[in-house]
Amino acid sequence: MIPVGEAMEKLFSLVEPVEIEQIDLADACGRVLAEPVAARRDQPPFPASSMDGYAIKAVEAMRDAQFRVVGESAAGRRFEGRVGPGQAVRIFTGAPVPEGADHVVIQEDVRRDGALISLLDEPGDKDNIRPAGTDFRVGATLEAPRRLGPSDIALLAAMNIPLVPVRRQPEIALISTGDELVQPGEDPGPDQIMVSNTYGLKAMLDLAGASVRMLPIARDTAASLRTAFELARGADLVVTIGGASVGDYDLVGDVAAELGMEQSFYKVAMRPGKPLMAGHISGSAMVGLPGNPVSALVCGEVFLRPMLNKMLGLGASAPARLQAPLSQPLLANGPREHYMRATLDAAGIHAFDRQDSSLLSVLTKANALLVRPPHDSAREVGEMVDYIPL
Amino acid sequence: MIPVGEAMEKLFSLVEPVEIEQIDLADACGRVLAEPVAARRDQPPFPASSMDGYAIKAVEAMRDAQFRVVGESAAGRRFEGRVGPGQAVRIFTGAPVPEGADHVVIQEDVRRDGALISLLDEPGDKDNIRPAGTDFRVGATLEAPRRLGPSDIALLAAMNIPLVPVRRQPEIALISTGDELVQPGEDPGPDQIMVSNTYGLKAMLDLAGASVRMLPIARDTAASLRTAFELARGADLVVTIGGASVGDYDLVGDVAAELGMEQSFYKVAMRPGKPLMAGHISGSAMVGLPGNPVSALVCGEVFLRPMLNKMLGLGASAPARLQAPLSQPLLANGPREHYMRATLDAAGIHAFDRQDSSLLSVLTKANALLVRPPHDSAREVGEMVDYIPL
Numbered sequence: 001m002i003p004v005g006e007a008m009e010k011l012f013s014l015v016e017p018v019e020i021e022q023i024d025l026a027d028a029c030g031r032v033l034a035e036p037v038a039a040r041r042d043q044p045p046f047p048a049s050s051m052d053g054y055a056i057k058a059v060e061a062m063r064d065a066q067f068r069v070v071g072e073s074a075a076g077r078r079f080e081g082r083v084g085p086g087q088a089v090r091i092f093t094g095a096p097v098p099e100g101a102d103h104v105v106i107q108e109d110v111r112r113d114g115a116l117i118s119l120l121d122e123p124g125d126k127d128n129i130r131p132a133g134t135d136f137r138v139g140a141t142l143e144a145p146r147r148l149g150p151s152d153i154a155l156l157a158a159m160n161i162p163l164v165p166v167r168r169q170p171e172i173a174l175i176s177t178g179d180e181l182v183q184p185g186e187d188p189g190p191d192q193i194m195v196s197n198t199y200g201l202k203a204m205l206d207l208a209g210a211s212v213r214m215l216p217i218a219r220d221t222a223a224s225l226r227t228a229f230e231l232a233r234g235a236d237l238v239v240t241i242g243g244a245s246v247g248d249y250d251l252v253g254d255v256a257a258e259l260g261m262e263q264s265f266y267k268v269a270m271r272p273g274k275p276l277m278a279g280h281i282s283g284s285a286m287v288g289l290p291g292n293p294v295s296a297l298v299c300g301e302v303f304l305r306p307m308l309n310k311m312l313g314l315g316a317s318a319p320a321r322l323q324a325p326l327s328q329p330l331l332a333n334g335p336r337e338h339y340m341r342a343t344l345d346a347a348g349i350h351a352f353d354r355q356d357s358s359l360l361s362v363l364t365k366a367n368a369l370l371v372r373p374p375h376d377s378a379r380e381v382g383e384m385v386d387y388i389p390l
Numbered sequence: 391m392i393p394v395g396e397a398m399e400k401l402f403s404l405v406e407p408v409e410i411e412q413i414d415l416a417d418a419c420g421r422v423l424a425e426p427v428a429a430r431r432d433q434p435p436f437p438a439s440s441m442d443g444y445a446i447k448a449v450e451a452m453r454d455a456q457f458r459v460v461g462e463s464a465a466g467r468r469f470e471g472r473v474g475p476g477q478a479v480r481i482f483t484g485a486p487v488p489e490g491a492d493h494v495v496i497q498e499d500v501r502r503d504g505a506l507i508s509l510l511d512e513p514g515d516k517d518n519i520r521p522a523g524t525d526f527r528v529g530a531t532l533e534a535p536r537r538l539g540p541s542d543i544a545l546l547a548a549m550n551i552p553l554v555p556v557r558r559q560p561e562i563a564l565i566s567t568g569d570e571l572v573q574p575g576e577d578p579g580p581d582q583i584m585v586s587n588t589y590g591l592k593a594m595l596d597l598a599g600a601s602v603r604m605l606p607i608a609r610d611t612a613a614s615l616r617t618a619f620e621l622a623r624g625a626d627l628v629v630t631i632g633g634a635s636v637g638d639y640d641l642v643g644d645v646a647a648e649l650g651m652e653q654s655f656y657k658v659a660m661r662p663g664k665p666l667m668a669g670h671i672s673g674s675a676m677v678g679l680p681g682n683p684v685s686a687l688v689c690g691e692v693f694l695r696p697m698l699n700k701m702l703g704l705g706a707s708a709p710a711r712l713q714a715p716l717s718q719p720l721l722a723n724g725p726r727e728h729y730m731r732a733t734l735d736a737a738g739i740h741a742f743d744r745q746d747s748s749l750l751s752v753l754t755k756a757n758a759l760l761v762r763p764p765h766d767s768a769r770e771v772g773e774m775v776d777y778i779p780l
Binding site for chain 1: 415416418419420431433434435436438440464465466467468483484485486520524525526530532538539540541542543544545546547548549550551552553568569570571573574575578580581582583584585586587589590591592593594596597604610681682683687690746748749750751753754756780
């Protein structure tokens, strides 16, 4: 058994960032920007009014001053002339400020009388003009790597970037193994249970940016496993779930070895989820997760999501850990790093009493994994502990 | 102008939860569960071994005791007989514990010699058996409403729920208005800018669970706006962006009124994003947002996302506010509630110096909206303020 940190390093060494592809901006939210992109124009591209009002010369702006309105500048249709002394141009929010003008008086501060306006007040400090490039200049970049959110998408649109260079979605093939498993919707025999871990992992990894294929359940025969690995061919990462322990029916390691897997390691000193192996097989990275659904999902958070992030060009880093005070005491920990299902609230963090790795009903109530180092001593209420938010 | 809270109430009154549909479990992550669903079976459905080992009678478990191995219970294929005195059954993790046995000794604590095993140690406290229903009993429910995450999906799979009752995705139609706008990828004239607010809003609302249609840009003519409203027909919510101010070219209100809109309110006392109107039009809820991209996106967070949540059956609540200490002082606020673009880090929260509502480059750096009540006095470093995480 190797420590979690060492396992993480070996897992990172199995994967590399995937290729870059150009996709439509409208589809890019949630994707990972792969290269810096540069604005193709200034925003605004011209000095723009930030108010509805009248564009005049600032030196003429004073209470009771009068101006003749000589034209209009609307968003999309500027006033083509020049504003001379004693002249004003009707202007709307976002419209180009005409040549010769360097101040916009807001319409509430003006009395209009036919083609004449007069100012009702002293002008304020603000000129109500956004200079060209106020938001960004041509060539200004949005840096990469970066997972694109809604405001990034709006910024890229404003920069006139219709196609965005992103990492393609890494392909992950999921193989659940076991004679006891049936698909939801089927009628299980008395000895059977529903497959659940691939459903949870697919949801998790799709959300995190992968393209996940759920393969048919592999039976506990070498032939069935070989077929499953064949179907997984071409994936960036093949994940088996179950069948990686030492029971007589745990065939995954044997079949993978027969298919040429170079095993990177076997078993990690963690709870839940001891059985975990990894290596390369037929050009894909391969990870074998334990079959208990909670173990599989915790391993997904702790190992698969960081591997996926590396494939997406986001670097190789273990899940970020935060700290919170304990709201209930903890007993001493054993020799394995323990990822306890926990609840974080205003009072602090506390682990659930029931930590058995078969309890999905507990995992769905958890909003954090409380992380305990190997051989951690007993902890009192108020002591700070590490956690990974879920 | 009405206060933000009042606007929020009126906006909630415009929408109702949408219909429930049944979808495949594999597609349900991120969707909102609409009704409680009940487990169709116990999990595990039988007493199951939590270890690889040997099933025996607990009363016989003691150091050096010997047993004859009379069969095998594997996951998916139980031992059909009964374990008698002096007998053991080879058993694997997840397999049914046979009749007559009530203890599993783990294989590491056993020496095997042909068909005989002997115990190397005193048995521990644990029987290594998960009773039937340890995770959940038939009829146990996952409660609604609930936005389904990966572990919920795994739990529903384990409960044998292949079809999940969720709210359908509310349809939202987005209409950007303005002669100055062109689509990313087009070649803008000197007076034109790229449309960006619909791109950002589509990304935000898709992520939050809507099905968003971006309609063609409406020009500043009544005919063009009428066409856009026509294209939006059937949507649950129609959102116009821009054209809702009082400029001569702000036609949205006029055209909406002509099409029979019952106006619920007009203008909200907030920054950014003053122009905001709402009502009903042709059977759809309708909201008019300001055109500045930051205003539009902030209004999306503050108003549209909560409306969407109500349509999804998640109840009518304003965005949750958290509190953090200021890491930089703030000047006094004016008469309008201010949603300042801000950064939250270990030192606390601070608002960006530049708060102009045209600055997408600032919004993309923000991870919080710092909320200031109307007429809030100046605030010092260390004072607690409200924020909405982004």
